[in-house]
Amino acid sequence: MAHIEVRDVSLIYDTPSGTVPGVKDVSFSIEPSEFLCIVGPSGCGKSTLLNMLAGFLHPAQGEIRIGGKPITGHGTDRGVVFQDFAQLFPWRTALGNVAFGLEMKGIGKIEREEIAREQLRLVKLEKFTQSYPHHLSGGMQQRVAIARALAYNPSVLLMDEPFAALDALTRDDMQRLLADVWRETRKTVIYVTHNVAEAVYLADRVIVMTPHPGTVKVDIKITLPRPRDPLSVEFLDYQKQLLQHLGQHTAANGKSHV
Ligand SMILES: Nc1ncnc2c1ncn2[C@@H]1O[C@H](COP(=O)(O)OP(=O)(O)OP(=O)(O)O)[C@@H](O)[C@H]1O
Ligand SMILES: [Mg+2]
The missing domain is CATH 3.40.50.300 (P-loop containing nucleotide triphosphate hydrolases)
Known part of the structure; x- marks a missing residue:
């Protein structure tokens, strides 16, 4: 099907x-x-x-x-990523942004931070977990948005x-990174x-x-x-x-x- x-x-x-x-x-x-x-x-x-x-x-x-x-x-x-850099919460760190949806779902702090760290590793931002969006480049912010969209483990990425x-x-770097993320996660995109x-x-x-x-x-x-x-x-x-x-x-x- x-x-x-x-x-x-x-x-x-x-x-x-x-x-x-x-x-x-x-x-x-x-x-x-x-x-x-x-x-x-x-x-x-x-x-x-x-x-x-x-x-x-x-x-x-x-x-x-x-x-x-x-x-x-x-x-x-379904996880969604838009063009706009402003899709992240400026008052939350990269980790806080990725963990946000999991927090809303009632997942405990230790577990949600573990999941968020894993997603940030997937987009090669493990060294920037504590950075706020305005301290990250546009490409890094979009990587946080991808990690956030993947945090729920959706089957579809839009x-x-x-x-x-x-x-x-x-953009070329990001395309290569996305191709790697897709190979690793096998989401429908x-x-x-x-x-x-x-x-x-x-x-x-x-x-x-x-x-x-x-x-x-x-x-x-x-x-x-x-x-x-x-x-x-x-x-x-x-x-x-x-x-x-x-x-x-x-x-x-x-x-x-x-
Ligand atoms: N909120 C809205 N209210 C009224 N018309 C809209 C609205 N959003 C989009 N449209 C119209 O619907 C059509 C499709 O818009 P859409 O934004 O989906 O196009 P798109 O292919 O994504 O364009 P782009 O490549 O510029 O992003 C356009 O003619 C647009 O003017
Ligand atoms: Mg459009």
Whole structure:
């Protein structure tokens, strides 16, 4: 059975000036431990889709099932990481941020700190457990956010352009780190990005969405062995293929953005 099933999902936003479609008739499924990237033009509905998967928004039509059960709201079976560095609590240390959800769940101090330390080790921040967010770089803050999302041991990790605000070198490091975290944890990952090179580097499959109101245009399997070489001919071919589907006919150069 597929881990996640998205069936004919549409969402409409109600605004003071009328209704605005978010996404239209989106369908796809994801197998357990699969890494799926979603790319598409700005405003096509990628964040809308991710927010529905997280249970923060509800489809107007269609259904999303996780492990065979319809989503009814947010649950600890899904961890979420956003682009915004401000997603961390500034008054809590890295350890305090990662332990927060576990504290809310009533897990005792010793156990929750042990779990939080383990998650921070996974994202290579074991030396920064006592640092506050404003003392950490953007990349480190995003690593804390990943550790926090993993602390509940969710089966699904939902990520909305988590590295988009980072400089190119840090982003490359973070992509390598995420590939390692995924190999170690085997979570099912849904990852939204504007960057086709990032999608080819990380994903088992890439869904390209149409412009607003977005639906699935094409679903492409990336069969390259890992770790992937962004300079290989095959890697650049995949990039080119994705850019063509996005209607961007520029030559793929490893840094192409939508
Ligand atoms: N809260 C909202 N109220 C009304 N319309 C919204 C709201 N959020 C998003 N929309 C509209 O829904 C559509 C999809 O937005 P969404 O943020 O999901 O796109 P996106 O693909 O994530 O874009 P980006 O790549 O720029 O992040 C857009 O046309 C947007 O204007
Ligand atoms: Mg978005």
